[in-house]
Amino acid sequence: MYRKVEESQTLLINTQAKALEAQNKEIIKFGFGQSPFLPPPNVINALKESAHRKEYSSVQGDLNLRKLMSAFHLAHNGLKVDHDNILVAPGSKILLYTIMLAFEKADVLIPVPSWVSYAPQAILAGHHLIKVNTSFEERWRIHPSTIEEAIKNKKHKATILILNYPGNPDGLTYSPSELQELAVVARAHEILVISDEIYGLLTFNHPHESFANYYPERTITTTGLSKWCGAGGWRLGAAFLYDGIEKEFKQALIGIGSETYSCAPTPLQMAAKEAYKSYKDTEDYLHKQTDILQKIGLYCAEKLNAVHIGVHTPQGGFYIFLDFSMHREALSKKGISSSNKLCEVLLTETGVMILPGTAFGFSNDYLGARLAFVDFDLPNKKEEFMLTTDCPRVIKGINLIVNWFATLKILS
Structure with missing residues (x-):
């Protein structure tokens, strides 16, 4: 029942x-x-000073916050996204689910190991889950060959791949050449890639490479404050949509948001503006x-x-x-x-x-x-x-x- x-x-x-x-x-x-x-002291203070902000924002999120997010990530690693193609929500977790809910039926490719909520969300959304096998010897990385093998089990027209790096649970990332190879196979099969880069700003030794820079036409990047800003319980996430996103797809995402979470808490959006004010700072x-x-x-x-x-x-x-x-x-x-x-x-x-x-x-x-x-x-x-x-x-x-x-x- x-x-x-x-x-x-x-x-x-x-x-x-x-x-x-x-x-x-x-x-x-x-x-x-x-x-x-x-979180940095100035971000904490911004939240305190915004406690009186009790109004709803738009479903997409505060306009100025989205502009700051766009500039911040462009400065960080060259990720280009127009502010009108950014969605702000109470955590990136609900955005991942929202993206999957926007499809009536899809095959969802999930690497093993992967974060604990991807598979349950795909199942709750009524999709066909396909596990993409990896191994310790190959550093738990997926490859074009493992994707090709996985899609032999497809049941639906639409295909979604969830990519997460640096990864939870492995702490590993992908090299530029590996991302380029994955982009080739994703493009060949018209796969929608949800690139969960929530740990991207905590990459060691070198700048984080966004998958959207290799496969810009069909990649949605998710991120937020929980990891790099130490604000998991604040619940403030974002999804960076791709240029030229289908009008119906974008409207579905906004429509689902309007019927579920309504908007991210306004005081937290004000604090996030301080967090995203300047990448250099x-x-x-x-x-x-x-x-x-x-x-x-x-x-x-x-x-x-x-x-x-x-x-x-x-x-x-x-x-x-x-x-x-x-x-x-x-x-x-x-x-x-x-x-x-x-x-x-x-x-x-x-x-x-x-x-x-x-x-x-x-x-x-x-x-x-x-x-x-x-x-x-x-x-x-x-x-x-x-x-x-x-x-x-x-x-x-x-x-x-x-x-x-x-x-x-x-x-x-």
Whole structure:
């Protein structure tokens, strides 16, 4: 009689962590990916000063905010989008769903692993879900060949590919040559690409490359304040539509927004105008974050790889995806043959919480899990960030995992 919709695994695990803490148990929270960084002070103040703004905005969002977003992303990485082709909403999550809802029937290509809500949203929208397989050896990246293989299972005329990089759950990105190759196959099959670049501004070492710069004619880019501005709970996202978007498609997006979320909260849009005021003025704030996250990510990857837990060094964001395949035999002797069981036992015996691979599209017998390395507090000091003193819970959590697997090996 009712739809069967499970609670989002990332939100569920955050609730579980709070319940265990209420029992006075120390939990290392590597399960929920929430930025520990605060929005810049000027952005916080802009929100405070806009608390009285209670009026509705247009469904598309405040005009001046959309103009600022357009200029900000052009300065960041050359992403060109007219302000009239930007939609602002209460989070990019609802925009992803809105885009899918605009189609009556479609095939939705989703890489495995991928963010937990893509597949449920596609199913809720009534679409045909097609998983695009990847592998640890190929860094969890999709390729033209994997797309060609996936579309053999198409059922409908319309095809949507959801691309996410730097990725959740893997923290990896795509090279310009890889994006160019994907653009060729997307163009050949007239695929609509939703490029979820919510972590784009947290790319390490080099500017983030937007897929729309390689495939401008059919790419919608989603982004928002939640990751780079540390404002996940504020719920402020945006979708950058492509030039020449079909009139009916754009109207469907606005129409769905008008019948669901109405508009993004006006005070938050005013604060967002401060956040997007100048990319140049934001660079130092972004570099501070990426420097810290890169140090932590490198530490985690090196420590875990040392005990034969497969991890690729992250290139952005704050996640790594762990492959425990080399420990399958030892885990089996302990009665562990699934990612769910592995995460359950690890939590019980060490207090470390990670999210099982099933949440990201894998079958339960695949021994994989996501680790979000953001269980740390920002130091109240101006000195350089020090991993050993400023990240004690991350270091403790990684050591607990390492020691648990070391003991597992001895016992086996």
